[in-house]
Amino acid sequence: MAWPLDLPGTPTGSRHDFQWILRHSLRHRTIRLLSGMPVQAIDFRLGPYHIDGAGFHAVAMAITTYHISVQGKDNIPGREAWGAYADQIDTIGIPTVTQISDPTWLEAVLVHESVHALIDLKGPRGGARSQNEAAAYIATALYLLSFDFPAPEGPILDAAMKIADPLKAGMTVDKASEMRLRTVVATNMDIDVDEPSSDDGVRRQPQVTDFLS
Numbered sequence: 336m337a338w339p340l341d342l343p344g345t346p347t348g349s350r351h352d353f354q355w356i357l358r359h360s361l362r363h364r365t366i367r368l369l370s371g372m373p374v375q376a377i378d379f380r381l382g383p384y385h386i387d388g389a390g391f392h393a394v395a396m397a398i399t400t401y402h403i404s405v406q407g408k409d410n411i412p413g414r415e416a417w418g419a420y421a422d423q424i425d426t427i428g429i430p431t432v433t434q435i436s437d438p439t440w441l442e443a444v445l446v447h448e449s450v451h452a453l454i455d456l457k458g459p460r461g462g463a464r465s466q467n468e469a470a471a472y473i474a475t476a477l478y479l480l481s482f483d484f485p486a487p488e489g490p491i492l493d494a495a496m497k498i499a500d501p502l503k504a505g506m507t508v509d510k511a512s513e514m515r516l517r518t519v520v521a522t523n524m525d526i527d528v529d530e531p532s533s534d535d536g537v538r539r540q541p542q543v544t545d546f547l548s
């Protein structure tokens with residue numbers, strides 16, 4: 336059955352139950368996703384960033400200890416098919432099932448946002464926002480390629496696919512390819528290509544509601 340109907344627990348249909356299941360299942364699903372193959376096989380460098388299994392594992396541990404939060408959002412403005420990662424509150428936001436119905440695509444979005452979390456977790460590295468996004472899109476592309484999943488059309492993901500397809504484990508994305516992708520990112524996200532990345536380290540303190548709700 337399609338997500339979220341294959342989740343444990345029996346929702347009674349109340350909004351409270353749905354929110355509870357969504358939050359906890361997303362959290363567990365993200366931990367499993369980051370700890371398992373093929374996410375652990377992702378290994379590349381781009382600019383100051385090293386995106387690899389150890390980093391994804393560190394994100395999974397930070398989610399386990401509630402230092403990074405994973406939340407379902409009813410609406411993420413302007414981001415219909417994507418989630419978001421908020422550096423300031425160390426929180427991954429994922430659109431609800433009404434916006435993402437395909438499990439593989441949901442996981443690809445979780446991988447994308449987890450790259451932002453991985454970069455944030457390592458603290459400021461002097462990278463640009465377009466580099467941070469480029470790394471996240473390449474990881475998304477690598478994840479989709481490992482399933483032969485047809486990538487949804489879009490200029491940034493198209494450009495990331497061209498880089499990810501021949502990328503071998505342990506490789507560094509060459510400067511020319513990096514700049515091409517960053518330019519596509521900057522144009523489509525309406526940001527400056529050199530705008531600094533806002534990753535500021537993970538300082539979220541676990542909340543009482545993390546354990547009770």
Ligand SMILES: [Zn+2]
Pocket residue numbers: 447448451468471
């Ligand atoms: Zn992103």
